[in-house]
Amino acid sequence: MKKVLLVSLVIISSFDIFSQLRIGLRFGGAVSNPRINEISDTLDISKKETSIKPLFGLTLDFPIKDNVIFSSGLGYAPKKISIDYTGNSGNFEGSEEHKLQYIQIPLLIRFITNEISPGMKLYFTTGFTGDVKVFQESNLKDPEIVDKFQPIDASFNLGGGLEFSLGPDTDFYGGLVYYRGLINSMKDAVSSDANLRINNDLLGIEVGIRF
Numbered sequence: 139m140k141k142v143l144l145v146s147l148v149i150i151s152s153f154d155i156f157s158q159l160r161i162g163l164r165f166g167g168a169v170s171n172p173r174i175n176e177i178s179d180t181l182d183i184s185k186k187e188t189s190i191k192p193l194f195g196l197t198l199d200f201p202i203k204d205n206v207i208f209s210s211g212l213g214y215a216p217k218k219i220s221i222d223y224t225g226n227s228g229n230f231e232g233s234e235e236h237k238l239q240y241i242q243i244p245l246l247i248r249f250i251t252n253e254i255s256p257g258m259k260l261y262f263t264t265g266f267t268g269d270v271k272v273f274q275e276s277n278l279k280d281p282e283i284v285d286k287f288q289p290i291d292a293s294f295n296l297g298g299g300l301e302f303s304l305g306p307d308t309d310f311y312g313g314l315v316y317y318r319g320l321i322n323s324m325k326d327a328v329s330s331d332a333n334l335r336i337n338n339d340l341l342g343i344e345v346g347i348r349f
Contacts, residue, residue: 160307160348162197162211166315168342170217173319177333183283186220186233193315193342195242205250213242215269217338219323221283234281238323238338239273246295263297267317283334285326291338293317304347312345 167190176183195213202208217238224231246265253259269291276284299313319337327334 158201160199160201162199162346162348164193164195164197164213164344164346166193166342166344167191168193168215168315168317168340170219171339171341172217172219172323173335173337173339174221175335181283182224183334184222186222186235188218188220190342191216191218193340193344197346197348199248199348202247205252207248207250209246209248209263209265210244213244215240215242215340217340219284219336219338223283232282234283235277236281236284236287237273237275238271238287240269240271240291243268243270244295250301257303259301259303261299261301261311261313263295263315265295266320267293267295269293283327284324284336287323287336288321288325290321291323292320293338293340294320297344307349309348310345311348312343314342315344316341 169190170188172185174183174185193213193215195211197209197211200208217240219236219238220233221235222231222233244265244267246263248261248263251260271287271289271291274287295315295317297313297315299311301309301311304310317338317340319339321337322335323338324334324336
């Protein structure tokens with residue numbers, strides 16, 4: 139009997155949680171800004187500027203308290219790593235570019251303020267995002283520096299912006315988002331002399347709507 143009651147309570151709680159679930163869509167753009175650190179006796183390696191890449195995905199929001207939301211979902215994030223390299227002796231130099239595409243799984247907490255004006259609130263987000271690599275392409279057939287990248291990546295997230303109420307069950311929001319890479323995304327270096335570490339950072343703008 140106790141087991142039946144326990145199972146019933148779990149089922150009822152699950153229905154209650156999913157009844158409060160809010161689904162949304164988010165769109166935006168971000169600049170891929172990798173942090174490159176290298177230790178080499180023969181090479182000088184540095185990053186090049188990168189262009190803005192799109193961000194978009196599906197969001198799933200679960201209220202924890204009135205002003206605290208757990209947010210997850212599924213997203214898409216392309217990243218680009220452009221590298222310049224020069225031999226210390228000046229005997230060679232070049233550049234290579236790697237295009238990476240990831241499926242993102244965010245695990246975020248969003249804090250929402252009370253209204254600062256009718257229908258308008260501030261929000262702040264923090265948490266972590268796991269990335270699964272689905273595509274990798276280099277502009278060179280035989281890269282000189284990096285051969286492969288890790289199949290997974292992870293980042294610490296910070297963000298914030300404004301949220302606008304469009305109705306009793308619809309919100310629109312927009313703000314800034316920052317992803318700070320936590321792990322070395324490089325797997326295999328071509329040059330055995332280069333002790334290379336690449337952390338993928340993203341800085342961007344996003345907008346979204348929740349239902």
